[in-house]
Amino acid sequence: MGVTIKDVAKRAKVAPSTVSRVIADHPKITQETKERVRRIMDELGYHPNLLARNLVRQSSQTIGIVTKETTKHSLYDPFFPAALKGMGNLLHEKDYSIQLTTGETKEEIYQEVVKMVQGKNVDGIIVLYSRDDDPVLTYLLDCDFPFVMLGKPTVHVNEIMYVDNDNVKAAREITEHLLSIGHRQIAYIGGDLKFEVHKDREQGYREALQMAGVQETLIFRESITKESGEKIVEQLLKMKHRPTAVVTTDELMCLSILSALYAKGLRVPEDIAITTFTDSLISELASPPLTTVNINPFQLGYEAAKSLVELLQDPDMMKRNILVPTSIVTRESCKKITENEAVI
């Protein structure tokens, strides 16, 4: 086996406890001893065995990151790597490691969380989604385990630390943006309402239309595939008052819609305006570049990790929430229209 604290102690002619204190940079050890011990550690190539340290500290200095079950799409959702990077940045700073769930299904992931928590494999958890009836959430609350949610919880809002955008507002604003440049027929393409983010954005869309006195809403909640994009576009084209603008909430879905529109010979933004959410490189590189709600996914991850670390340092802290601001990035996918065009 490798070099242990005892080997160092023997060579340095001190007790193992002293070596341990040198590692911890304990203030009551003389500079002299510290230097001597450190030199010997270098000589022997000593590195602390973290497994032993973890056991005695009952802490792994690791944060578990819980994802939702995978779909073909969620795999490629640019939100994930950006948020991951944000969490990684903060956690690296604070000297925590990241452990990722590997399960595919809800049940597998639940079991992993239980194992992480009970096995003391992680000191805290970040849940990367918010959905209805989530056994993971119930479990974490039940055992009072430190965690932060990325997204607004659907229950126990006041007992859970979370980081989110104001998705209602964000969706309202992007819809208002379209209204302000003359659009009246605006379709909305969101997602499954069991996820809080989709509830919020859909509500924001409704609010904006209502406040503008527009009666007609048009909402789609399809899974994100090429086919669903085609299906939606087909439906749009069949309508008497075809929408002049579309709010999508997902960059890949937006690509899918774009693709279907082009296939039908429609031009963006000339024939129809389109907007999306997230603002990864995809929005910038799409043709045309997309007007997008920048939700700052990196910052969301960063703040979630930061809140969790603070919670670990002070378990009794107030369960406060953080709202990461969003902003509209205007690109070429939306065009001002006159009243004439508005009603085709």
Added chain:
Amino acid sequence: MGVTIKDVAKRAKVAPSTVSRVIADHPKITQETKERVRRIMDELGYHPNLLARNLVRQSSQTIGIVTKETTKHSLYDPFFPAALKGMGNLLHEKDYSIQLTTGETKEEIYQEVVKMVQGKNVDGIIVLYSRDDDPVLTYLLDCDFPFVMLGKPTVHVNEIMYVDNDNVKAAREITEHLLSIGHRQIAYIGGDLKFEVHKDREQGYREALQMAGVQETLIFRESITKESGEKIVEQLLKMKHRPTAVVTTDELMCLSILSALYAKGLRVPEDIAITTFTDSLISELASPPLTTVNINPFQLGYEAAKSLVELLQDPDMMKRNILVPTSIVTRESCKKITENEAVI
């Protein structure tokens, strides 16, 4: 603190060692004792403390995944989540956890790897890239630590277990595909040659042209941004014999090129054909859908993890390599051209 093995032992009136054996499902424990002990474990809500188990076993049942330093682009490269999912799948099956590096720079990542290895925080490592002069690689080889590389190593090829595509062949085949449908002026847009993958693909491109008797090669190695796409397209358009087809090796770069082409009023595939690599959802959803080399990123990750687990089970096993096959997925971004069109 939580329930320990001693609590269970006391209640079940057996020794802690017996409880331990029940957990391990040791064959020499009677069914009767097993059942009794298990019942009590349930009653008390006992879960093994993995930190303690890790210490005595000197193993963390965790695999470290080492990424390369981040760029704005690499963050969104769809290869990463797909490979991650592949690794996760296999590792979940084998009951290993995943620990991810969090560093931003080469130096930070190197330090993390050292800490992972020396601190015994991981049992094995998967390196997600292959580049020249990589201190991480040197270090892992020096301390003879179990690892698998995803990509072909640039040195010590025979001492390293790796999983890769045959990138030379893949690039040759996609270039030959373009040749076979009539293209003669084919540009290539790759990446920094310090990465083995880019060396290989560039070579494949060259080989295909050479074998077809085409003298002229045209190679770009830009970073992946909107601006570099514009720059490249500008250069292409200035040429006397403008290429009729472009091989790109990255889906986001391909989007960038598409975008720049459209901005200049060119049509794909009518005016210029374009192909790419990876085959994530992006290729499918792009406009037009992209002819792509499917490199099976999920499978690459899966096989890498599988090889590593095998290596951990049998440290003396032959350091064999695995080549994951690639295939060309034909979509609408390439059009057959006649000899007339070939020379504009």
Added chain:
DNA sequence: CTGAAAGCGCTTACAG
């Protein structure tokens, strides 16, 4: 088939 004991490699009160 089961138990008593040692030990994994640290950390941390408690003495001095």
Added chain:
DNA sequence: CTGAAAGCGCTTACAG
């Protein structure tokens, strides 16, 4: 300022 000792919660030869 430093050391001796106990202990974190398991596992695993060694006995019987």
